[in-house]
Amino acid sequence: GDEEPYLGNVGYFPTRYPRATYAAMIEYIDIQVGDIVEQLKRLKIHDNTIIMITSDNGPTYAGGVDFDFFNSTGLFQNDPKRMKGYAYEGGVRVPMIVSWPEKIKSGRVINDISISYDIFPTICKAAGIDDINDIDGISLLDIMTDESRSLNREYVYWEFPSYGGQQAARMGDYKAILKDIKKGNKKMELYNLSLDLKEQNDISSDYPEIVTRFEDIFKKEHVKSDIDRFFLGYIDEDE
Known part of the structure; x- marks a missing residue:
């Protein structure tokens, strides 16, 4: 159906169809990731390539986003002061999807607490670089590749x-x-x-x-x- 246009008064660009624009942006990401995966397969390096998909924050209230329509906040409070930019769960809790067919079993769900600064030491360890010091994060590689392990942080x-x-x-x-x-x-x-x-x-x-x-x-x-x-x-x- 018809939508109320977003005029650009709360950041980002104006758009005649904000819901359709938002949905199209999500679909575009999905298509681009799919293209990357297909290219990796054509090059025969997909099975030994790590792909990580996550977000640096929860849903935003700016730019004409209709978080009610998309149920963007899910189980969290539907309040602009509890989304992007705020320390409440709606602003910081996000999923992370990791694919590495040669090392990580598909379909697993890991509930250990992690944070974005864990990504760097994870990539380092996967690349065989163990001598990294004076950083806040810890590698997630062991819990990704071994179901018996946990972070114990x-x-x-x-x-x-x-x-x-x-x-x-x-x-x-x-x-x-x-x-x-x-x-x-x-x-x-x-x-x-x-x-x-x-x-x-x-x-x-x-x-x-x-x-x-x-x-x-x-x-x-x-x-x-x-x-x-x-x-x-x-x-x-x-x-």
Whole structure:
């Protein structure tokens, strides 16, 4: 049916048919990946080629995207302040598809917690480069190629200076978020994702010992940047 045009008032380009445009962009990616796979097969190197497909963030609210129509947020809160740019699950939890026919069994689902900075050490290890130091990520290669392995990492940490300044970490089922840092907020939110994937029930007051552990993680992992745009409010002022 007909659509309401997007006039370009919230970023990106205007389009007469925003839903159709969005769907076409997704289909275009699918076609291009298919073309790459077919070329790899013609060159007879497909079975020993690693293909990784993922995203650097969750769905966006900008550019005329109709996240209601596409159910883009899925199981997460359908709120613009919980999508791209924010530390809530709708903004950061994304799937990753990996293909390496010669090494990785197809059809497997791996639920270990990983983060984008794990990709570099994974590629290095796959290429036979083991001597890499002073990086945050860990290789995912072992859990991809061996079903008996797990990452056994204690936590993952990330931060984002934009959208008010944010720190977040995931430790097992627990996730902590400190938002609006540049506004002086010091109240950490705590969620049990196994029970509350939409992050609606802040349990920080019930588990002060877990909050303290996350506070220690935030303090340990944050490094003050020399670049002004990455300034993280009072956290950097206190250093």
